[in-house]
Every structure is written in C-alpha cells, then in structure tokens.
Amino acid sequence: MSQYHPDRHSLKSADEQERLTAASADVTTAYTVLSDPHGRAEHLLEIHGRPITEGDGDLVDSELLVEVMEIREEISAAEMDADVLRTLLSENSERTDATVEALGRAFQDEDFDGARRLTARLQYWRRIEEKVSEKLSLVKV
Numbered sequence: 001m002s003q004y005h006p007d008r009h010s011l012k013s014a015d016e017q018e019r020l021t022a023a024s025a026d027v028t029t030a031y032t033v034l035s036d037p038h039g040r041a042e043h044l045l046e047i048h049g050r051p052i053t054e055g056d057g058d059l060v061d062s063e064l065l066v067e068v069m070e071i072r073e074e075i076s077a078a079e080m081d082a083d084v085l086r087t088l089l090s091e092n093s094e095r096t097d098a099t100v101e102a103l104g105r106a107f108q109d110e111d112f113d114g115a116r117r118l119t120a121r122l123q124y125w126r127r128i129e130e131k132v133s134e135k136l137s138l139v140k141v
Contacts, residue, residue: 037100038126041107041119050112052119059120068124075131085136092132096125 012020033039045051052059071088078084099122106115 037096037103038119038122041103041115041122044107045112045116045119048112050116052116056116056120059117060124064121064124068128071128072131075128075135078135080135080139082136082139085132085139089129089132089136092125092128096122096129099125 033043042052071092074088075085078088099118103115103118103122106112106118
C-alpha cells in the first residue's frame, strides 16, 4: 500500500497520479475483501468458477433454517437485556469461528460444494451478529 499511496507521488504527472490512486484503491478493496472471512470465501468461490447467486436455494438445508429461526426468536425474546444479548453474541461468535474453520478445510480440500454451503451458512451467522450487535448498541448499560 505504501508503494501506491498518492501522497508519495505528488510530483508525478496527473495521469500517473490517477493511475496510482486507482491502484491504491484496488489495494484497499483487496484488503477489505480478504480480511473478511465471508468476503474472502465469496471471492475464492468466484475465482474457482463457483460463485453463489440469488437462485442457490439448495445451499441451505431446513435444519439450518430452523436453527436460525430459533436464534432470531431468542434475540427477540432478549428484549433489551444486555447480558442475554452478549451471551447470544458470544454463542454466534463460536458458530462463526467453527464455520470459518470448516470453510478453510473445504477450500484446502477443494470441496467447492461444501465451501459454497459453508459460505451461505456464514452469511446467516453474519446477519445474526449484525442483529444482536445492533440491538446491543441500543441498550443503555
């Protein structure tokens, strides 16, 4: 990143500065994608020609949907109880970590069908984290 940072090239031509600014933006985007497990998984699936699309309903089984529904009910029942919400967030973090670990193994084994299912699962855990975090941010501690 430091190689492309625009401040290092202020004396170059406008065209060169524009090119370096674009390269800097690309590096920032790459870092953002690769540092997020879900974004990284989606990117790897795209690279391997196995992207997840809207019509991929077969990636999520009914067992996962029931589990997600139960977790969402727990979130709703928690109301504004910070302790319960923190517990739910911690439990979700454990699910997320386990899914990310399994996802790493799936990619390592080139099990792209498994990686696609795990990436879809990870998306659900991500949404749960967002919901609990949002609710927790509203709690006055």
